[in-house]
Amino acid sequence: MKAPLLRLLISVMMVIALGCGSNTSHKTNHSTAADTAAKNMLPVNSMQEDLAVLWGAIQELHPGYGFYTPTAQLQQAYQNVYKGLKKPLSESQFIDAVYPFLCQLRCGHTQLKHSVNFKPAANEKVPHLPFHVLVQQRKVWVTTHQVPELHTGDELMEMNGIPVAQMVDHGYNLYCGDGYNETFKELFLSEYDGFEDVCNKYYHWQPPYELKLRTSKGELKMIKVDEAQNGKKLLAEPQQTIDNLAGWVVATEIENSRLRFQKNALTAWFQATPFAYTDTAVYQKAFALIKQKGIRNLVLDVRHNTGGDIRVATRLLSYLADGDFNIVGDVKSRFTDPAASQFARYFDAEITKGFKTGFKADNKPATWHHITVTSEFGQLYGPFKPAGANHFDGKLLVLIDGATFSSGVLFTAALKAQNKNVKFIGRETAGAQEGCNGMTVQHLTLPNSKVVVDFPWMRVVSTAKQASRGRGIMPDYTIDYTPKDVVSNNDLDLKKALSLIK
Numbered sequence: 001m002k003a004p005l006l007r008l009l010i011s012v013m014m015v016i017a018l019g020c021g022s023n024t025s026h027k028t029n030h031s032t033a034a035d036t037a038a039k040n041m042l043p044v045n046s047m048q049e050d051l052a053v054l055w056g057a058i059q060e061l062h063p064g065y066g067f068y069t070p071t072a073q074l075q076q077a078y079q080n081v082y083k084g085l086k087k088p089l090s091e092s093q094f095i096d097a098v099y100p101f102l103c104q105l106r107c108g109h110t111q112l113k114h115s116v117n118f119k120p121a122a123n124e125k126v127p128h129l130p131f132h133v134l135v136q137q138r139k140v141w142v143t144t145h146q147v148p149e150l151h152t153g154d155e156l157m158e159m160n161g162i163p164v165a166q167m168v169d170h171g172y173n174l175y176c177g178d179g180y181n182e183t184f185k186e187l188f189l190s191e192y193d194g195f196e197d198v199c200n201k202y203y204h205w206q207p208p209y210e211l212k213l214r215t216s217k218g219e220l221k222m223i224k225v226d227e228a229q230n231g232k233k234l235l236a237e238p239q240q241t242i243d244n245l246a247g248w249v250v251a252t253e254i255e256n257s258r259l260r261f262q263k264n265a266l267t268a269w270f271q272a273t274p275f276a277y278t279d280t281a282v283y284q285k286a287f288a289l290i291k292q293k294g295i296r297n298l299v300l301d302v303r304h305n306t307g308g309d310i311r312v313a314t315r316l317l318s319y320l321a322d323g324d325f326n327i328v329g330d331v332k333s334r335f336t337d338p339a340a341s342q343f344a345r346y347f348d349a350e351i352t353k354g355f356k357t358g359f360k361a362d363n364k365p366a367t368w369h370h371i372t373v374t375s376e377f378g379q380l381y382g383p384f385k386p387a388g389a390n391h392f393d394g395k396l397l398v399l400i401d402g403a404t405f406s407s408g409v410l411f412t413a414a415l416k417a418q419n420k421n422v423k424f425i426g427r428e429t430a431g432a433q434e435g436c437n438g439m440t441v442q443h444l445t446l447p448n449s450k451v452v453v454d455f456p457w458m459r460v461v462s463t464a465k466q467a468s469r470g471r472g473i474m475p476d477y478t479i480d481y482t483p484k485d486v487v488s489n490n491d492l493d494l495k496k497a498l499s500l501i502k
Contacts, residue, residue: 041088046448063459064107115450127227144234158212179470183402184430236487244491275308287390307406326382331371405430429472
């Protein structure tokens with residue numbers, strides 16, 4: 001289950017028209033640029049046809065259709081976007097117009113991507129903000145900045161007269177997420193320039209920007225800032241950068257310093273990055289070393305684990321589950337044969353072939369069809385046996401956050417259900433605890449714009465014993481960060497884990 005999270009968080013650019021100059025040559029250049037831009041605009045009827053294809057495919061095939069959002073509400077969201085397409089748009093503008101509808105599916109595996117041959121227009125210019133932010137609970141604070149009038153920890157109250165909480169709400173519709181989770185949306189707005197995208201894609205603002213701030217001393221002030229200066233770094237007030245793993249010994253046998261041992265203690269830290277084929281050998285080495293050193297406390301870091309191969313996640317779980325275990329409860333689809341769909345021609349033929357090679361849907365008359373796997377895929381359903389050697393039986397502390405997603409959450413949910421000694425620290429996971437849409441993520445190419453839609457075909461049910469509908473895995477210890485923690489690299493999650501060990 002390969003989550004597209006990090007790849008798709010790259011911001012798309014919005015077309016902004018250049019102003020006319022005062023001499024003839026400038027007018028000629030502008031006219032040429034305008035003509036070129038006009039040729040690249042999508043006609044209204046073409047966009048409406050593309051949107052109708054997407055909506056039809058969702059109704060017939062998508063596992064998220066009606067799961068979190070009532071179908072009548074989805075229909076209304078579709079109609080709102082359809083009727084709002086009243087003038088030609090660029091490809092980027094069309095994508096931005098469709099996202100608020102697509103977000104209503106509440107599926108983090110369903111995303112929009114530019115057409116294969118997309119190239120930004122030569123006259124596109126996207127301004128960048130001269131500051132970065134931390135977003136939590138619809139509040140926004142300055143972290144790093146280029147502007148001397150700003151300080152780390154200043155709270156943004158308004159921008160160009162718009163309340164910041166309102167801006168955050170619009171930002172939540174710039175990228176799809178699972179269920180009713182908000183921690184991923186906060187992380188997107190904070191770490192991946194999502195707040196800047198709100199300014200560019202939703203409000204279409206040009207600099208300068210008027211900011212209403214509340215300082216760390218509680219004072220309100222108004223300032224005006226220009227766009228970021230090219231080549232100038234965003235800095236914070238002078239403060240010490242924290243080395244959170246100072247005093248830990250790196251296990252050189254494991255690449256990328258993913259395993260470390262605390263000096264003069266029986267504690268280890270292991271980073272579980274997105275699950276890749278080579279990780280199986282990494283787990284074997286890591287848990288052999290953990291066993292060899294007599295480690296009693298393990299901090300397992302699955303923050304920013306955005307998914308990957310569920311079979312590899314099963315291998316990691318084998319070292320941690322209390323006994324025989326499962327990693328998924330069920331996999332199901334709304335169809336028996338995707339090739340029989342009227343929308344089959346819009347999907348990638350090679351991915352369809354791979355689906356039919358590895359998976360088989362039963363043909364029992366039902367709303368959902370159970371998925372079995374072939375020998376080409378391997379084993380998906382348990383029970384699996386725990387690792388025969390180097391199994392870890394000590395105290396387990398797991399770090400999670402708003403980018404723990406897809407099979408990263410299926411693993412975490414299975415661990416929570418099948419390890420009695422585990423505690424979770426951090427923030428609600430991006431993926432829903434009850435499961436997600438995925439396994440096969442198809443590429444649906446819209447016929448006119450050629451915009452590509454990541455389109456999951458199956459619903460994966462987790463092994464969670466109790467899950468709040470549409471919510472991620474909640475930590476036993478919720479940790480909130482301040483702007484100063486962010487700029488100083490202060491790992492409060494790890495510190496909390498170590499305090500629990502002590």
